[in-house]
Amino acid sequence: xxxxxxxxxxxxFFSLVALVVMVFFLSRLTGDPAALxxxxxxxxxxxxxxxxxxxxxxxxxxxxGRYVWDVLQLDFGDSIRKARPAIDVVLESFTWTLQxxxxxxxLVTALAITIGSVAAFRPGGLFDRFVSLVSLIGASAxxxxxxxxxxxxxxxxxGWVPTSGTGTVWHWIxxxxxxxxxxxxxxxxxxxxxxxxxFGSAYVKTARAKGVxxxxxxxxHTLRNAMLPVITVIxxxxxAMLNGAVxxxxxxxxxxxxxxxxDSILQRDFNVILAAIMVTALAIFVMNLLxxxxxxxxxxxxxx
Amino acid sequence: xxxxxxxxxxxxxxxHTAGGTVHAVxxxxxxxxxxxxxxxxxxxxxxxSVSASAIMNLIDMPPGEITSxxxxxxxxxxxxxxxxxxxxxxxxxxxxxxxDPLSHLNPVFTVGWQxxxxxxxxxxxxxxxxxxxxxxxxxVGIPAPEAAMRKYPHQFSGGQxxxxxxxxxxxxxxxxxxxxxxxxxxxxxxxxxxxALLGELQKETGLGLLLITHDLGVxxxxxxxxxxxxxxxxxxxxxxxxxxxxxQHPYTRKLISAAPGRGEMHEPNATxxxxxxxxxxxxxxxxxxxxxxxxxxxxxxxxxAVVxxxxxxxSTLARALLRLDEADSGHAYxxxxxxxxxxxxELYQLRRQMQMVFQDPTQSLNPRMTVYQLISExxxxxxxxxxxxxxxxxxxELLTQVGLSxxxxxxYPHQFSGGQxxxxxxxxxxALRPELxxxxxxxxxxxxxxxxxxxxxxxxxxxxxxIAFIFIAHDLPVVRDFADHVMVMQAGECVEVGTVRQIFxxxxxxxxxxLLDAGLDPDPRVxxxxxxxxxxxxxxxx
Numbered sequence: 001x002x003x004x005x006x007x008x009x010x011x012x013f014f015s016l017v018a019l020v021v022m023v024f025f026l027s028r029l030t031g032d033p034a035a036l037x038x039x040x041x042x043x044x045x046x047x048x049x050x051x052x053x054x055x056x057x058x059x060x061x062x063x064x065g066r067y068v069w070d071v072l073q074l075d076f077g078d079s080i081r082k083a084r085p086a087i088d089v090v091l092e093s094f095t096w097t098l099q100x101x102x103x104x105x106x107l108v109t110a111l112a113i114t115i116g117s118v119a120a121f122r123p124g125g126l127f128d129r130f131v132s133l134v135s136l137i138g139a140s141a142x143x144x145x146x147x148x149x150x151x152x153x154x155x156x157x158x159g160w161v162p163t164s165g166t167g168t169v170w171h172w173i174x175x176x177x178x179x180x181x182x183x184x185x186x187x188x189x190x191x192x193x194x195x196x197x198x199f200g201s202a203y204v205k206t207a208r209a210k211g212v213x214x215x216x217x218x219x220x221h222t223l224r225n226a227m228l229p230v231i232t233v234i235x236x237x238x239x240a241m242l243n244g245a246v247x248x249x250x251x252x253x254x255x256x257x258x259x260x261x262x263d264s265i266l267q268r269d270f271n272v273i274l275a276a277i278m279v280t281a282l283a284i285f286v287m288n289l290l291x292x293x294x295x296x297x298x299x300x301x302x303x304x
Numbered sequence: 305x306x307x308x309x310x311x312x313x314x315x316x317x318x319x320h321t322a323g324g325t326v327h328a329v330x331x332x333x334x335x336x337x338x339x340x341x342x343x344x345x346x347x348x349x350x351x352x353s354v355s356a357s358a359i360m361n362l363i364d365m366p367p368g369e370i371t372s373x374x375x376x377x378x379x380x381x382x383x384x385x386x387x388x389x390x391x392x393x394x395x396x397x398x399x400x401x402x403x404d405p406l407s408h409l410n411p412v413f414t415v416g417w418q419x420x421x422x423x424x425x426x427x428x429x430x431x432x433x434x435x436x437x438x439x440x441x442x443x444v445g446i447p448a449p450e451a452a453m454r455k456y457p458h459q460f461s462g463g464q465x466x467x468x469x470x471x472x473x474x475x476x477x478x479x480x481x482x483x484x485x486x487x488x489x490x491x492x493x494x495x496x497x498x499x500a501l502l503g504e505l506q507k508e509t510g511l512g513l514l515l516i517t518h519d520l521g522v523x524x525x526x527x528x529x530x531x532x533x534x535x536x537x538x539x540x541x542x543x544x545x546x547x548x549x550x551x552q553h554p555y556t557r558k559l560i561s562a563a564p565g566r567g568e569m570h571e572p573n574a575t576x577x578x579x580x581x582x583x584x585x586x587x588x589x590x591x592x593x594x595x596x597x598x599x600x601x602x603x604x605x606x607x608x609a610v611v612x613x614x615x616x617x618x619s620t621l622a623r624a625l626l627r628l629d630e631a632d633s634g635h636a637y638x639x640x641x642x643x644x645x646x647x648x649x650e651l652y653q654l655r656r657q658m659q660m661v662f663q664d665p666t667q668s669l670n671p672r673m674t675v676y677q678l679i680s681e682x683x684x685x686x687x688x689x690x691x692x693x694x695x696x697x698x699x700x701e702l703l704t705q706v707g708l709s710x711x712x713x714x715x716y717p718h719q720f721s722g723g724q725x726x727x728x729x730x731x732x733x734x735a736l737r738p739e740l741x742x743x744x745x746x747x748x749x750x751x752x753x754x755x756x757x758x759x760x761x762x763x764x765x766x767x768x769x770x771i772a773f774i775f776i777a778h779d780l781p782v783v784r785d786f787a788d789h790v791m792v793m794q795a796g797e798c799v800e801v802g803t804v805r806q807i808f809x810x811x812x813x814x815x816x817x818x819l820l821d822a823g824l825d826p827d828p829r830v831x832x833x834x835x836x837x838x839x840x841x842x843x844x845x846x
Contacts, residue, residue, distance in 0.1 A: 202407040209360050209402075210422040210472070211395035213388075224412045299412055300456040 005289070012285050016278065020071075023277050024064055024270075032056070033080055033268040054080060067274075076278075077271035081264075086271035090257065090279050096166070097249075097256035098283070101241035103172070104179045109234055112184055116191030117218050117226075123196055131188065138185025147178045147251045164253035175252045179245050183237040190233045191226070198222035227298055235291040242283045307379070308335035309512045310359070310398075310480055315373030317354050320366060328354045329536045331372070336480065341506065341513040343527035343544070345520070347559075347751035348722075351536040352516050356482045358383065360400055361390045377480075396426045399473035403485035405465035409457035416453030419472045426476055440471035444501060462614070463494035467501065474505060481506075482514045487522065491613035491778065492822040499525055518751065520563050521824025524548065524831040532556050544828040562756040563826040565781025569804050572788035574603035577639070579740060579772050580625075585634035587617075587624050594620040596796040597634070602789075604739065607766065607773040609787035609804070611780060611819070617796040618776045622742045625774070626658055627651060656686050659733035663745035665725035669717040675703070675728055676713040682735040689736065702731040706761060723754035730761065734769075742774045747782060759786055780823045784808050792816045 034042075034050045051057045055066065070077060076087040119131040154174065155163040161170045198204070199222055207221045246258035257276055264272040296302045313333050319326045329351040336342045346352035357363045359375050359382060374381040377398070382390060394400075399422075402408040410418060416437060423433035434453075441449035444467040446460075457465055466486060473481050483502065487495035503526050506513050517523060523530050523544050530547050532540040532555070539553040551557045580602040587595040595617045602608045610618045624631040627643070635642050643654055662668040669678055679702060680695045690698055700710035706727040717725055726746065733741050743762070747755045759782060765771055777783050783790060783804070790807040792799040792815065800813045811817045825831045 202402065202404065203410040205362055206400075206402060206408045206469075207410070208362055209394055209400040211391040211393070211425050212421070213391060213425075216425075221410055225410070301411060301458050 016281050019277060019281060020274060023274055024067065027270050027273050028060060030268055036268050037080060076275040079269055079272045081267050081269045086275040089272055090260065090275040093255055093257040093260040094279050096254065097242065097258065100175060100179065100256060101238060104176050104241060105238045108180055108184045108187055112187040112191050116188045117195050117223060120192045120195035120199060121218055135185040135188040138181045139189065141181060143178055143182060144247050144251065146181060147248055150174050150178055166254065175248050175254055179241065179248050187230065187233055187237065191230050194226040194229050195222060198226040224298055228295065231291055231294055235287060238287055239284045242287065243280050309338045311335040311376040312355050313374050315355055315358060316371045317358060317363065318369045318371055320369065327536050332538050334531050336512045336514055338512055339510045341515060341526050341528045343515045343517055343523045343530040344533060345517060345523055345530055346533035347518055347753065350533040352533045353484055356484055356514065356516055359398065360394055395422045396476045397478050398480045399478040401469045401473050401481065401483040401486050404489045405469045406457060408469065409465060411457055414454050414456055415468050419475060422472055422475050436475060440475060444471045462490055463498060466490060466498050470501065477509060478511060480512045480514065484516045493613065493818060496822040520826035524826055524828040525824050525835065548826065548828055558753060562753040564756065564785050567785040569784065570788045572606055572803055574606055578602060579604040579639065581637040583635040585624060585636065586632045587620055587629065588632055594796050595624065598798050600791050600801055602772055605770040605772055606788045607775055607786060609775045609777060609783040609790045610793060611777055611783055611790060612793035613778065616793040618793055619744055622744050622774065622776055626660060626742060656736045657739045658742065659736060659738040660742045660744065661729050661733050661746040663748055665729045668729060669725060671717055674714050674716055678728065679732050679735050682732065686736060702734055706731045723750050723758060726750060726758055738771060740772045744776045748779060780820065792819065
């Protein structure tokens with residue numbers, strides 16, 4: 001177990017390095033930040049001064065060396081646009097995204113597992129057919145469309161919730177709801193399928209022969225067995241959300257890391273792009289680790 | 305008339321499937337008394353397990369449907385009771401043990417939890433349940449019961465897992481235990497121990513034991529009465545002795561005559577250049593030594609049976625000889641050339657001459673290929689054997705040779721029964737005109753009567769085509785009828801090798817004797833004579 005974990009950490013570290021190298025040079029291809037940042041009528045002198053200040057006049061390789069050296073000392077540079085340390089800007093946005101992702105994933109997990117399990121208990125029943133329909137629609141509906149319809153119906157027509165921004169609990173409802181729908185539909189289907197297989201297994205027969213009641217058969221005997229494939233999908237969905245839900249964040253003016261990344265790319269704020277990528281990569285790495293741990297907790301056969 | 309402990313009256317069960325309605329059992333009646341062991345004997349598809357499922361409320365409805373009958377237990381009809389009342393009986397008054405305990409125990413809970421659970425459901429306090437679980441583990445012979453409580457099913461051996469199932473079934477001192485093929489997945493020596501344990505526990509508690517089995521030997525060993533089923537109907541009922549020595553129904557007679565182990569033993573006498581000479585073959589998987597220096601010689605046209613319990617290295621030997629896995633050291637001379645050192649090109653030629661037939665034809669035949677494609681694929685790989693124009697007629701010839709019809713060529717494997725599928729696998733092996741066929745438990749998964757037919761087929765091929773066999777099996781009576789030589793393996797070593805008569809009539813080693821003694825004879829009289837000393841011996845070993 002420890003050895004496996006070690007190997008995982010080492011390989012993840014190399015992936016991260018490769019990612020940073022790639023993003024560093026690719027982002028430089030997008031053009032000169034000075035041209036975007038300074039007014040159009042800026043003089044050559046001003047441009048030179050700006051470039052000198054941000055070290056953009058040095059050869060690329062030298063810039064890269066300096067960047068790596070700084071990062072090793074936990075200095076991720078400053079944001080050009082905000083004139084603050086890039087890492088502070090990123091962590092601020094990331095906190096928003098993290099909250100959004102955690103709330104959504106917690107809701108998705110709890111509801112998908114409960115509803116999916118009950119639906120699978122009587123496959124082909126009325127409840128099951130209703131659930132399958134809902135999950136199919138949920139899994140295939142495009143989020144930008146749902147977001148816009150949601151704003152039109154619930155904010156503009158009914159006026160129940162604000163259209164965008166943050167501040168109150170009400171601001172969270174629409175973004176969470178829109179972000180919820182697709183993973184919910186997807187995970188619901190995986191739970192249902194996995195539980196269906198588990199209900200057909202031999203140990204369920206044993207449980208029935210022991211006199212175990214239906215509720216315990218669903219939520220004790222089969223659920224834990226059926227969770228392994230479900231956890232994988234939950235992990236995938238959570239990773240996608242930690243990357244920042246770009247569409248949802250943009251539509252709702254939500255100050256998350258996805259929106260920050262898009263803005264920084266458009267503004268050629270290189271240090272922020274790089275810091276955001278490193279932070280989300282680390283978050284995804286930690287989440288994968290948690291999934292591995294969940295696996296071994298759930299299935300004793302993996303503890304070798 | 306005294307009331308029976310359990311009585312099934314006129315039970316009929318149907319299953320509605322996509323292919324139409326299947327009558328699983330039709331109008332069957334039987335009863336079980338206190339302290340009695342009743343065996344329901346039948347082959348696959350006979351409906352022998354259906355009445356047990358009906359008793360335990362395990363039939364899924366739909367697709368199942370109970371169309372008539374009642375099950376009377378303690379004066380009440382179980383089939384007319386509400387679900388929660390039946391749950392109160394399941395596990396408490398009627399308990400069940402299944403075949404294949406690994407899949408029937410929940411893999412993610414400790415065995416302690418699973419045994420305690422049955423008592424907790426039926427209202428026993430946690431402390432008392434725990435104490436009782438420990439007692440039960442001791443009683444069924446699980447070593448270190450305290451530690452065993454915290455272990456998971458995969459951490460036990462097959463025999464131990466079945467003992468755990470038995471402990472779980474006995475937790476609440478039920479009136480009836482239903483055992484569905486309880487020893488089918490176990491090695492013979494383990495089977496003998498488990499049957500002995502069931503017998504002892506029955507004597508202690510006076511419970512009624514319903515035993516569902518396909519094995520005449522199991523019936524002969526522990527049943528007081530036997531019900532023989534075929535195609536959903538009861539064909540015969542009586543004591544094992546009556547049924548075995550004076551069967552009334554043609555089906556029973558057929559079943560009994562198909563039981564292997566009473567034919568003439570072969571007397572091999574071939575001399576000269578051996579076909580295959582294996583010397584000191586070794587193979588390890590990591591630190592596990594699967595083969596520790598195995599040697600034997602096989603003459604052309606002769607059959608070497610390799611017997612032993614699971615984990616003895618039988619299949620590893622076959623895989624190493626066919627070079628599906630590479631051996632670590634040793635030699636295997638095929639007509640004088642060491643096949644373990646052959647370069648790829650020569651090996652390709654050799655593969656023609658050595659073919660394999662596997663245990664489970666459902667898995668070893670590609671489900672998306674027709675029989676014609678399956679058999680002719682051999683000639684796609686080895687085109688020098690047969691020009692394409694003759695493929696069709698040769699496939700038809702081969703199908704006829706293995707007892708199928710030429711018209712079967714365009715069908716897919718799932719359209720055949722298990723026995724027919726194994727015939728297809730044999731036809732596929734024959735397509736390359738091999739000199740040696742390795743059969744890895746090739747008849748183990750088949751019903752007795754089908755098994756007898758497939759063995760007869762293999763015997764015919766051996767006589768007509770002079771094919772040599774390496775016949776890997778755990779079923780000693782089949783080996784006794786079919787083999788020329790026998791090699792007994794244990795823990796990767798060859799314990800004893802000799803002619804079939806030497807091994808069966810004059811075994812030299814203790815292990816061979818134990819293996820032979822553990823086997824069950826289908827004749828209740830012979831088995832009764834064997835039983836007492838065997839149980840004593842089993843106790844000393846266990």
